[in-house]
Amino acid sequence: MDDQSSCLVTKLSHYITLDETHREQLASLEKAERDFEEGVEIYQNGDAARDLYVVKRGWLFSYTDLPDGRRQIVKIHHPGDIIGFPDVALKHMTTTLRTSEAVTLCPFPKSSLDVILRESPRLSALLLSIGLRDQVVFIDLLRAMGRMKAQERVAYMVLDLIARLRITNRRMTDTIRLPLTQSQIGDYLGLTNVYISRTLIKMEEDGYIQRIGDRLRILREDDLADMTDFNNRYADMDTSWFPEN
Amino acid sequence: MDDQSSCLVTKLSHYITLDETHREQLASLEKAERDFEEGVEIYQNGDAARDLYVVKRGWLFSYTDLPDGRRQIVKIHHPGDIIGFPDVALKHMTTTLRTSEAVTLCPFPKSSLDVILRESPRLSALLLSIGLRDQVVFIDLLRAMGRMKAQERVAYMVLDLIARLRITNRRMTDTIRLPLTQSQIGDYLGLTNVYISRTLIKMEEDGYIQRIGDRLRILREDDLADMTDFNNRYADMDTSWFPEN
DNA sequence: CGTAGGATTGAGAAATATCAATAAGTGTGG
DNA sequence: CCACACTTATTGATATTTCTCAATCCTACG
Numbered sequence: 001m002d003d004q005s006s007c008l009v010t011k012l013s014h015y016i017t018l019d020e021t022h023r024e025q026l027a028s029l030e031k032a033e034r035d036f037e038e039g040v041e042i043y044q045n046g047d048a049a050r051d052l053y054v055v056k057r058g059w060l061f062s063y064t065d066l067p068d069g070r071r072q073i074v075k076i077h078h079p080g081d082i083i084g085f086p087d088v089a090l091k092h093m094t095t096t097l098r099t100s101e102a103v104t105l106c107p108f109p110k111s112s113l114d115v116i117l118r119e120s121p122r123l124s125a126l127l128l129s130i131g132l133r134d135q136v137v138f139i140d141l142l143r144a145m146g147r148m149k150a151q152e153r154v155a156y157m158v159l160d161l162i163a164r165l166r167i168t169n170r171r172m173t174d175t176i177r178l179p180l181t182q183s184q185i186g187d188y189l190g191l192t193n194v195y196i197s198r199t200l201i202k203m204e205e206d207g208y209i210q211r212i213g214d215r216l217r218i219l220r221e222d223d224l225a226d227m228t229d230f231n232n233r234y235a236d237m238d239t240s241w242f243p244e245n
Numbered sequence: 246m247d248d249q250s251s252c253l254v255t256k257l258s259h260y261i262t263l264d265e266t267h268r269e270q271l272a273s274l275e276k277a278e279r280d281f282e283e284g285v286e287i288y289q290n291g292d293a294a295r296d297l298y299v300v301k302r303g304w305l306f307s308y309t310d311l312p313d314g315r316r317q318i319v320k321i322h323h324p325g326d327i328i329g330f331p332d333v334a335l336k337h338m339t340t341t342l343r344t345s346e347a348v349t350l351c352p353f354p355k356s357s358l359d360v361i362l363r364e365s366p367r368l369s370a371l372l373l374s375i376g377l378r379d380q381v382v383f384i385d386l387l388r389a390m391g392r393m394k395a396q397e398r399v400a401y402m403v404l405d406l407i408a409r410l411r412i413t414n415r416r417m418t419d420t421i422r423l424p425l426t427q428s429q430i431g432d433y434l435g436l437t438n439v440y441i442s443r444t445l446i447k448m449e450e451d452g453y454i455q456r457i458g459d460r461l462r463i464l465r466e467d468d469l470a471d472m473t474d475f476n477n478r479y480a481d482m483d484t485s486w487f488p489e490n
Numbered sequence: 491c492g493t494a495g496g497a498t499t500g501a502g503a504a505a506t507a508t509c510a511a512t513a514a515g516t517g518t519g520g
Numbered sequence: 521c522c523a524c525a526c527t528t529a530t531t532g533a534t535a536t537t538t539c540t541c542a543a544t545c546c547t548a549c550g
Contacts, residue, residue, distance in 0.1 A: 049483065064384075064388055066388075066392060066393075066474055067474050070392040070393075071392070072387065072388040072391045072392045074384050074387060074388070085377060085380075086377045086378075086380040086381045086384065087377075087381070088373075088374065088377050088483075089373075089374040089375070089376075089377035089378035089380075089381065089482055089483065090378065090381060090478065090481045090482060090483055091481055091482075091483045092481070094381050094384065094385075094476070094478075095384070110486060111486055113370070113373075113486070114366075114370070114486055114487070114488050117366040117369050117370050117373075117488055118366045118488050121359075121362040121363045121369075124362050124366075124369050124373070125358070125359070125362050127373065128333075128334075128358075128362075128369070128372065128373050128376065129333065129334040130334070131334075131373065131376050131377050131380065132330060132331045132332075132333050132334035132376050133331075133334035133335065134380060135330075135331040135334075135376065135379060135380045135383060136331045136332070136334065136335060136339050138380060138383040138384065138387065139309075139319050139331065139339065139340070139383065140339075141387060142317065142319060142383060142386060142387055142390060143309055143311075143317040143319070145387060145390040145391050145435065146317045146390050146434070146435030147311060147315040147316070147317045147435060148311075148315075149505075149506095150505080150506075181527085181528060181529090182528075182529065182530095183528080189391070190390065190391030190392060191506075191507090192506075192507055192508080193528085193529080194506090194507075194508080194509095194529090194530085194531090195505090195506060195507075196529095197528095197529060197530060197531090198506095198530085198531090200529095201530080229311055229312050231339070233335065233339075236335045236336055236337070237334055237335060237336075238294065238333075238334065238335055238336045241355060241356050241358070241359055242359070243359050243362055243363050394537075394538095395537080395538075426495085426496065426497090427496075427497065428496080436538075436539090437538075437539060437540080438496085438497080439497090439498085439499090439538090439539075439540080439541095440537090440538060440539070441497095442496095442497060442498060442499090443498085443499090443538095445497095446498080
């Protein structure tokens with residue numbers, strides 16, 4: 001597998017400059033990429049934690065269910081994301097992974113981390129930082145779920161999605177594709193599909209957003225950011241303390 | 246500073262066996278320990294992210310506020326915890342740290358991580374795993390906040406606290422001290438102080454818990470675990486893939 | 491013994507859920 | 521290109537959960 005097609009190299013290059021050695025190390029970790037249809041489950045809560053995945057194409061999400069059927073979607077995954085990282089710490093997967101549309105994933109085994117930790121302190125620092133930054137992002141989401149009203153939560157979700165898409169796509173405009181049903185948005189934000197419907201309608205009436213098919217246009221991004229006291233964690237990473245190589 | 250008094254060594258020994266080299270590496274990282282009174286703020290949201298702290302004694306919590314004053318407590322810290330780890334990834338602290346009672350902390354600089362990453366792949370793997378496991382814990386809390394009712398959230402909080410206290414204190418009974426006001430519990434669970442009061446009374450009436458001063462006795466732990474579909478993440482860490490040294 | 495912070499209680503209001511019906515899309519087979 | 525089946529979105533009516541505000545009660549402590 002050459003550098004061109006290594007998902008990990010692409011992902012990590014967004015944060016630090018990788019030299020040739022790093023690129024080779026990373027590229028060697030990956031297994032062959034795999035395609036999946038829309039609406040399939042790739043692994044389930046409770047499966048042995050074995051592989052990680054880098055998303056090459058398409059959207060997916062991870063969720064957990066309560067015994068009575070209530071569902072919480074925990075993370076929405078985009079191209080460039082590493083899926084399954086938190087579960088590295090545990091013996092079993094803690095979520096179920098499901099595709100929102102057709103996707104391509106690059107799997108690599110959890111044991112690859114061992115290689116990285118032994119061979120490159122710098123890459124290790126980067127992986128650690130990505131994990132910890134994701135933790136901050138979860139804390140932000142927690143704040144939204146604990147203390148924000150429906151409209152603010154929707155605003156937060158949209159801003160977070162845009163900020164993340166802009167990591168890999170610099171000239172993102174104000175319009176995003178949102179391949180999620182309102183039930184799924186509700187499961188992500190701790191609300192019902194019905195209330196998501198009403199909230200989106202209200203936000204459109206108030207001129208915050210505009211909906212065109214499965215696309216969403218942000219009309220007053222600054223106002224939404226104020227409303228949610230939004231911080232772009234993806235732009236604030238501190239790589240200054242990383243070891244040299 | 247000898248091993249006896251190194252907070253980090255004590256903390257990390259709960260997970261893997263540390264040889265003499267590891268112990269020395271870790272002990273050398275720590276600065277002198279510091280005491281703080283009850284009700285003081287040790288650092289604030291927005292401060293430069295410079296130090297981490299290991300808790301030697303006492304309870305504290307981290308929180309963030311919304312501009313209009315709504316507050317979300319994000320983490321309750323006990324003896325043995327590492328505080329400020331997620332902020333390592335960023336240039337600034339994302340929360341404010343406040344004591345619930347008199348505490349003793351062992352600070353060590355963020356730059357110590359550089360040393361660990363360069364010198365010990367095994368310790369690096371452990372730190373990474375602790376960070377990632379904490380992420381899973383946040384995901385569990387997110388699920389509670391998004392999809393559980395007040396009583397279930399309280400149950401979840403109590404079970405999580407007990408599980409954590411049992412890491413360091415093996416023969417923990419069914420009774421814990423809870424040095425938090427009902428307003429703080431509310432800020433943690435995304436509810437109001439008033440509703441916490443009513444919920445605790447209800448749970449006591451139903452025989453789930455018993456309150457004696459600032460102590461809480463769990464009467465039907467299994468039922469509470471069923472109610473919240475509780476998983477003890479602290480007992481399920483996978484250290485099998487860690488590098489040798 | 492007075493005071494202050496915390497807990498409890500009551501009444502009413504707001505936010506969100508639930509249930510059920512209808513409308514609007516969307517893809518498929520003919 | 522049409523008609524059917526199916527999923528998704530919207531709407532209305534009502535129920536539930538939780539919040540808000542204000543009063544009162546406790547309890548620890550100077």
